[in-house]
Amino acid sequence: MSYIEELKDRLEGMFSPEKSYFPRENLLSIRVSNSNVRGALAHLRDVEGFKHFVMLSCVDWLEDGKFELVYIVWHPEKKVTVMVKTLIDRDNAEFHSLHDMWRQLCTYEREIWEMYGVNFIGHPRLEPFILEDWKDMPPMRRDFDTLHYVNEHYEWREGREESYQPREYIGEVFDEWRKK
Amino acid sequence: MCTDNPGVWEYIANWARKHSIWVLAYGTGCGAIEMPPTMTSRYDAERFGLRGAATPRQADLLIVSGYLATKTLKRVIRTYEQMYDPKYVLALGSCTINGGMYWDSYNTIKKLDLYIPVDVYVAGCMPRPEAIIEGIIALQKRIEEGRAEGAKKYRENIEWYKKNQREVFGDEMLPDYTWNFEGGI
């Protein structure tokens, strides 16, 4: 058995994930409950040797009413990647901050707070990061319609309206040319 | 020159102005990647009299190279108001004309002409250095004919420009000490 398969059995025994599989070789994906995330990451970092933290991402599952937080870590010697995932509630989104484990998590959590509206308890500096004077809902949520926002706040240039529907415009010109 | 009866003095002044345009060194968007090749040894723009200027008070031309996020738009308008007359604006790329490829993005502006007056547009994504130089020659021709009047247009239609800016910024409008009129804007 290779290292990554033994690692999967060990983690299944210790943290009882809801779902674990290999999307690709050298990549393991496990989904644990909210309270097990810190334990799993601490075990991976101190005991197994996954010292390098790659990134923290967030996926919006609007149909199920949940956000999914994804923590990705990398082992520098065995060259293996592990993704630790967890589901949190969408309407009252909050999670405890893990910035004392790795310092760069400060930046990732600040961006997810701004773009999705997830409150991280214990974070030292939750302030606007990329957007300035933004008053609408957090923009990366799936129910924020960006084209509707653009049509309300900005103005288009007049003339050339036919180029917004290129297929119909090209079809009309071609039909006229063919009739000649 | 911003007068209504041009004479011999304006003719000489325009000839001197078009041969020494100083560009403010500010790269605002992804179009700034074609500015170094235009200014350095291959497509040398210094033979037309262009050189970089460090501060807005010393510059004649502001090149808006590409899209503008709303955060940068505030800084660009303030920089434009700090430049001295006569001043020109060259808009580079398709994003200044109608939004370009970020046409459905909530953070970029779609039509630059609503916020500051533009003299010359150069289309493309990105325009080649030769296209940028052709835009500069078109600007030189406009200066010689006395038609590069962006600063006068901004001063005369200031309420219209400020109304458009207020729609983007809302209540956090620019402070008016760079453009102080009696009664305020």
Add this chain to the structure above:
Amino acid sequence: MSKVVKIFHGPQHPGITGNMSVELDLIGETIVKAKTHVGYLHRAFEKLVERRTAMQAFTIVCRICVPEPDPNEENFARAIEDITGLEVPERAKWIRVLVLELSRLAAYHLWMGGQAGSTGLYTVPQWAVGYRDYILDLFEELTGGRVYHMYIIPGGVRRDLPQGFLDRVSEVMDLIESKLPEFDRLFFDNAVFKKRAIGTAVIDPETAIERGVVGPPLRACGIASDVRRDAPYEVYDKLDFDVITETGGDVYARALVRRREMEQSIKIIRQIIKYIPDGPYRTKIPYPMNWKLKAGETYVKTESARGEFGYYMVTDGSEYIRRMHVRGPAYVHGISLLEDMLEGAQLADVAMIMNSLGTCPPEIER
């Protein structure tokens, strides 16, 4: 009793492609505290990609990173191929590696211009940006565009190599290799640059791994870590090249790492010219306008000139991509690590330190 002065080191920096501002607290000329502000170039790529199908999205992905667009296209294509199981022919893989290495050489030349310009040596940008134009001419002949190529697509590459292209690549490589000793004499052995760069902004190896440093700053601390060796992609496991390390961890060591990697890139390109096979250059996608992607997720990464570039992609069975998260190397280096490196530095070194860590704001805020 000296008082603390607060200044804004404004959005425009000499030598960095992009806008980012740093708020500094100074006593005299030494920096006491630094705070970064980003967000001047936000275009909301991740939201735009959710409204486009896979074949519409590859045209805008290359504009995420401005000096070096090709690793973005490569990551996007490889992520889609991982999820849907598309096979790429052998010749397409060799052509992709050729494009990536040429793009890496062009980015290193632009970096050289920026690093020297921010130190005060103004001849080097004139030379470096001029020689970079020879490589951009090759790109224009191959793909049609100088900077933004849109050439690597899911399934292969867009067109085959023109006739006689490989001879022209070989000539340009000879020219660039003959100019590297002149850059040594002018820039890398310059007494002024050495005096300013040695001992500035040192990172030690344990801090580097804890803070997630990648790329040339990590290799300059003595740790041999390179994505092309650790997780080989395309045909890098068949090519012969070295992973360059230096000890010291300061600005000068990082400059030397990048200088020696330019020679490795030229070596790789010469091997490609010799060993490239024949064959098809693209796998056709069935119904490209109506392509339903299989549900799945993956994480892929590439080695760009500044470090490890990663893409996390999730699809859900419809034609649109559910989530595409881009993580560039400047996200880790440019915000919290920069604030720590600037404490105790001199005001005149701010631009030099930002350039040596590889801060590129367009990819921090996408």
